[in-house]
Amino acid sequence: SAVISQKPSRDICQRGTSLTIQCQVDSQVTMMFWYRQQPGQSLTLIATANQGSEATYESGFVIDKFPISRPNLTFSTLTVSNMSPEDSSIYLCSVQLAGVTDTQYFGPGTRLTVL
Amino acid sequence: QKEVEQNSGPLSVPEGAIASLNCTYSDRVSQSFFWYRQYSGKSPELIMSIYSNGDKEDGRFTAQLNKASQYVSLLIRDSQPSDSATYLCAVNKTSGTYKYIFGTGTRLKVLA
Secondary structure: OOOOOEOOOEEEEEEOOEEEEEEEEOOEEEEEEEEEEOOOOOEEEEEEEEEOOOOOEOOOOOOOOOOOEEEEEEEEEEOOOOOOHHOEHHHHHHHEEOOOOOOOEEEEEEEEEOO | OOEEEEEOOOOOEEOOOOEEEEEEOOOOOEEEEEEEEOOOOOOOEEEEEOOOOOEEEOOOEEEEEOOOOOEEEEEEOOOHHHHHEEEEEEEOOOOOOOOOOOOEEEEEEEOO
16 A cells, blocks of 8 residues: 545635645555545545646536646645535545556545535 | 445444445446445545455455345454444446445444
8 A cells, every 4th residue: 555645634714715635645656536525425536636637527526616736646636616614524535556456545534624 | 226335324233243234336347346444534444355256355354246236245254343434335337447436335333
């Protein structure tokens, strides 16, 4: 596996503001993903972070709301823009390691509360 | 019909018993199947992956896959209170992609 870190681990934000979440991996990975887990719910894929190109978003998620960057093989950011209380959730990055099968490993998550 | 279905539980078992967790999926072409454990307030942790029909054992955990019936299960032998968590089933829908579909999870409670 790999060591995956996320910053911040938690935050409380005001409505209308934006928060950028960072995901850092200690080894090169082929795929990076961003998920959302709303309270009491399972995981929903937001997008696949593509290195050097635009992210691939899932149905219901758009770039204006969740811009994603992936400047290299070990780092990605997810921004939650113009937040509302409905964005309160845990945001998780996951990675697929180079040379490994399609197994995904998750970072520790960022717990976001929007007031 | 949900793409990946799990009974939400809670499933309560006594310490030392076998816990049986089940998951069904709708897409017949699904190739890869995963079980994750998630403690409250923590991120999912991989327990097992399984790709072929049959059983796969790892310590106290056994994953079982039946593609014809479209179900995958996880058995936990000698259950411990520390196994109390939510168990998430994930399915990689299509060969060549890496998009997991997660079930809603089954909450397991192991009673001491």
